[in-house]
Amino acid sequence: MKKQIVLLPGDGIGREIMESAKEVLQVIAEEFDHTFIFHEHAIGGAAIDAYGEPLPEETLKASEHADAILLGAVGGPKWDDQPVHNRPEQGLLKIRKSLGLFANLRPIKIIPALTHASPLKEDIVSGSDILIIRELTGGLYFGKPSERRNNGNSVVDTLSYERYEMERIIEKAFETAMTRQKHLTSVDKANVLESSRMWREIVDMKSNEYPEVTVEHVLVDAAAMKLITNPAHFDTIVTENLFGDILSDEASVIPGSLGLLPSASVREDGVGLYEPIHGSAPDIAGKGIANPLGMILSAAFMLRNSFGLDAEANEIERAVNEALEQGYHTADLQVKDGTLVSTKEMTELVVENLSTRSISDSICLTYV
Ligand SMILES: NC(=O)c1ccc[n+]([C@@H]2O[C@H](COP(=O)([O-])OP(=O)(O)OC[C@H]3O[C@@H](n4cnc5c(N)ncnc54)[C@H](O)[C@@H]3O)[C@@H](O)[C@H]2O)c1
Ligand SMILES: CC(C)[C@H](C(=O)O)[C@@H](O)C(=O)O
Numbered sequence: 001m002k003k004q005i006v007l008l009p010g011d012g013i014g015r016e017i018m019e020s021a022k023e024v025l026q027v028i029a030e031e032f033d034h035t036f037i038f039h040e041h042a043i044g045g046a047a048i049d050a051y052g053e054p055l056p057e058e059t060l061k062a063s064e065h066a067d068a069i070l071l072g073a074v075g076g077p078k079w080d081d082q083p084v085h086n087r088p089e090q091g092l093l094k095i096r097k098s099l100g101l102f103a104n105l106r107p108i109k110i111i112p113a114l115t116h117a118s119p120l121k122e123d124i125v126s127g128s129d130i131l132i133i134r135e136l137t138g139g140l141y142f143g144k145p146s147e148r149r150n151n152g153n154s155v156v157d158t159l160s161y162e163r164y165e166m167e168r169i170i171e172k173a174f175e176t177a178m179t180r181q182k183h184l185t186s187v188d189k190a191n192v193l194e195s196s197r198m199w200r201e202i203v204d205m206k207s208n209e210y211p212e213v214t215v216e217h218v219l220v221d222a223a224a225m226k227l228i229t230n231p232a233h234f235d236t237i238v239t240e241n242l243f244g245d246i247l248s249d250e251a252s253v254i255p256g257s258l259g260l261l262p263s264a265s266v267r268e269d270g271v272g273l274y275e276p277i278h279g280s281a282p283d284i285a286g287k288g289i290a291n292p293l294g295m296i297l298s299a300a301f302m303l304r305n306s307f308g309l310d311a312e313a314n315e316i317e318r319a320v321n322e323a324l325e326q327g328y329h330t331a332d333l334q335v336k337d338g339t340l341v342s343t344k345e346m347t348e349l350v351v352e353n354l355s356t357r358s359i360s361d362s363i364c365l366t367y368v
């Protein structure tokens with residue numbers, strides 16, 4: 001299989017972990033006889049420095065023509081003085097919006113080798129397998145007006161959604177729930193927000209089309225509490241943009257670190273942008289200690305979801321688990337014993353485990 005993949009490393013640790021994903025994909029390409037052609041482009045702060053804007057035209061054009069896009073992370077204190085409309089983060093919002101990537105899938109699972117890594121009690125997190133489906137191209141992030149008024153003494157941000165924007169993400173959530181445990185939790189703030197009342201109406205209407213799916217409505221504040229006191233309660237969660245952003249970072253304590261979680265941002269035709277859910281981590285950028293596994297697992301997510309390469313994605317996930325099983329971990333993971341490794345070392349361990357598999361497989365085949 002031949003695929004054109006656009007790489008957008010971005011800023012901070014985004015640049016460090018993108019190297020890891022690239023290396024893993026190169027090994028997969030060799031092992032499985034694929035051709036992955038990488039096209040690297042600037043986004044975020046790096047693009048502001050080089051082109052004066054966070055999403056240059058050539059980055060967007062290349063992304064439009066790609067088979068899939070991998071993104072590291074954007075942002076950092078260097079660009080704090082930029083006006084809001086030209087901050088690094090706007091590059092990310094604009095690429096999501098321009099490519100119509102309205103559905104953000106954020107799976108939260110316990111990695112088998114990491115059952116002890118969560119700060120939560122093991123019996124609480126045990127068996128957790130959650131998919132947060134976050135609306136990604138509407139809500140407060142994109143509503144107009146968004147501005148200071150009255151000589152800077154008042155401010156307005158706008159939460160706006162069109163009906164079709166809610167309908168398509170809710171439809172996606174029902175469809176996805178049908179492939180999972182058929183339990184859908186819709187998260188909103190319908191006790192206060194008009195937008196949430198419309199959201200709830202649409203969920204209730206859609207539920208008539210999916211009688212097999214059990215639906216519950218949970219207010220976002222209670223959902224935040226339940227997510228970490230009883231994560232095993234949840235299967236598929238659907239929510240609007242900002243609530244999904246906050247809940248997914250919170251949910252990362254279930255497996256043990258923000259550095260572990262991958263995501264896919266997709267539209268109806270399956271075109272996707274894949275990125276870890278975390279940011280550019282300015283506090284550790286440049287130190288070579290970032291956890292590359294959320295990025296590597298995002299590459300696996302891309303292979304499975306955009307290219308249908310299940311065996312290859314499984315292979316990466318197996319190699320990640322194996323590296324952790326052997327007792328290696330990066331500094332973000334609070335595991336008692338084991339060996340602390342750098343970003344590069346963790347990447348090499350994953351790569352070695354990919355290769356080991358091929359060697360042991362061929363030995364097995366010889367004996368069979
Ligand atoms: N998708 C994105 O590009 C994205 C996502 C979130 C935040 N951001 C941006 O990143 C910048 C920093 O934001 P922040 O500090 O609030 O959030 P962050 O996610 O960058 O970091 C939060 C904490 O988690 C740690 N962390 C994150 N990823 C890690 C990893 N892979 N390995 C080890 N530790 C990791 C960081 O060191 C930090 O202590 C901001 O400019 C923000 O806007 C970008
Ligand atoms: C950087 C920021 C705009 C972004 C978001 O809020 O969507 C990030 O937090 C994320 O989760 O991808």
Ligand SMILES: [Mg+2]
Nearest residue numbers: 245246249277
């Ligand atoms: Mg976020």
